[in-house]
Amino acid sequence: MKTYGPIIRKKDLTLLQKSYIPEILKGLRMTIGQMFKPTFTSQFPEERFKPEPSFRGRPVLVTEQGVERCVACGLCARVCPSLAIEVQAGETELMKERYPVKFEINMLRCIFCGFCEEVCPEEAIIMSNDYLLVFSSQEEALFGKERLLKSTEELKERLEFLRNHR
């Protein structure tokens, strides 16, 4: 019979080692020792984590004085690697000429990469600090304008972060 490599012989264990008791005691010591040290976990549903401004939560649309900054150029929809964004433009009397009649992000497709924020020429779509996304159906995951629009006041920290770090 052909053998591959040297055969490793298991070391014979002493009686005490065979009983495993010293090893169990070592483990218990470690566990009990941890119980008296300060904890790092947070009690999630009751305690909420407040992300830093650099955090990439779900993308939102910025509104200024009740009007969205978005001009529906469609660059976010073009750059989106997972094709989560759908934009339909329309004409408005305002200076900006175009506005999004429909702006929909499929949050099941969104991968939070932040490309939309990066490509936006108007700083109109930015990543928020909202990370709590729960849906009970596929339709519910389609976020329209009503759920995407956020005022500049609400998004102050992220906007400031973008000004300073980009």
Next chain:
Amino acid sequence: MIKITVDGRELEVDPTLTIIQAAAQNGIEIPHFCWHPKLTVSGNCRMCLVEIEKMPKLVISCATQVADGMVIKTKSEKVVKARNAVMEFLLINHPLDCPICDEAGECKLQDYTYKYSTGYSRFQEDKVHKPKRIELGPNIILDVERCILCSRCIRFSEEIAHQKVLTFTERGTHVVLTTFPGTQLDNPYAMNVVDICPVGALTNRDFRFKARVWEMSSTESICIGCARGCNTNVWVRNNEILRLTPRDNEEVNSSWMCDEGRVHSFKFVSSENRLNGPMIRKDGILVDVGWDEAISKVVSELHTYRKHEIAGISSPYSTNEDNYIFARFFKEVIGSKSFGFLPHTIPGADDDLLIRADKTPNSLGASLLRIPGENESSGIDHILKGISSGTIKVLYVLEDNIAADPRIAEILTNLEMLIVHSSTKNETTIRADVVLSASTFAEKYGTYTNFTGYVQRVRPAVAMIEQERAPDGMAMSRWDKFAARNDSWGKGNKRDARSSWRILAAIASAMGVKMKYASSEEVFKELVERVPAFKGLSYSKIGTHGAPIKKEFIKVSKP
């Protein structure tokens, strides 16, 4: 022929050409804004500057004729520098409107900025502001800020459309494009200026802001607005046609198309009025039924009448394939020769550029398939007389709204059975007993014969219930390629309709005459074999630019 050298390549060219033409013929692109192959040379954009050996300065290639032994450099350092400078000057006052500009994506200035510009601007001052959103005409909106003053639109409207209303006023950086006081750019070809505008200064009011160009798929097709059959591209997003643009074809439409065709010839495809599946009249009202039920209804009705009680009206709106199968259906299945088609001509509506008085795309095709038109004894007059006298009890109408004519609508009440192929609800379908929903030009393969005898193909641009985009090889946009079932942007309206030849072949087969075709190409193959006028043609021969039928047949068919 003379010899010139362009970028080290020796070319043999016609001495009457300019440098830019000679280069273009040999696949060498010289960037240009104001030069257009179909317009006179104006030479004001300075983008096409090239270096010629032994000439002291750079010359504009659009206005310099080639000469024997000329050595031209289009990529030398001097030329590149000059181009960078031209781009920088053009961009000084050009607004950064690309996100809201409809031209973005097919903009010459945008493309050239990537290709031939240095990528930065030394201009620190404020840009000149000019009027925006001006209605230049009923279909065109002008944004003067974006204009780079190439004068293509001015030359087009003077030279091609013969309407001298556009001009430049003011001086220096304040030059504005405008119409003369009290006039509008409202000639029937005005919207071609939108296509030839190298930037987004002139935009199509009908298409404005509807979609970005990269979101649409484009399909090579033709316009069915009149007997000219201008070559077009059909632009579709979310399964809806959003615009038509003309496609170059020297034999048919040069580079142009009329506004009527551009704006109105496709709207019916996705209109509210579209039929969705076949309908049968039950207890006085039309109800939706399945195809099998509708076809068996037609079969049983046609069986109950004698053949001289049945007449048919074919359609110059239908393709050659549809008309051919219709004629075969009447001759072989019903055994009747009483069928014809109604011409739709507006007398005196011809003009000397493109627009034809004959408002149907295929009346020559129908005549060549030996379907009698008006003033022919066995044709329409005979059928209409038969209907009013009561000898004809069943009328089979192919894709033509015959009841739009009140005189015909009146006599239709004499009929016992009216079977109609139609794609939209109209005066005829209201009176019909069986309505079979037919595909439009944008939903099927087929051929039309224009008034000069040019046979041209259409291809499906809009998906149907029975015709999916991917397996049927249709043009696909990025959204079409990646749409999943739960994506809202993939849920464009798909309708239930079939090509008329398919419906007729199914009825014929159910009545005992085997008509089996797998595709419209097979129908066309048989048509080519049996109809001498179409001899030698095939789908691949027709291709994207059409193919002519033999001249002698056109003379015979024209009175």
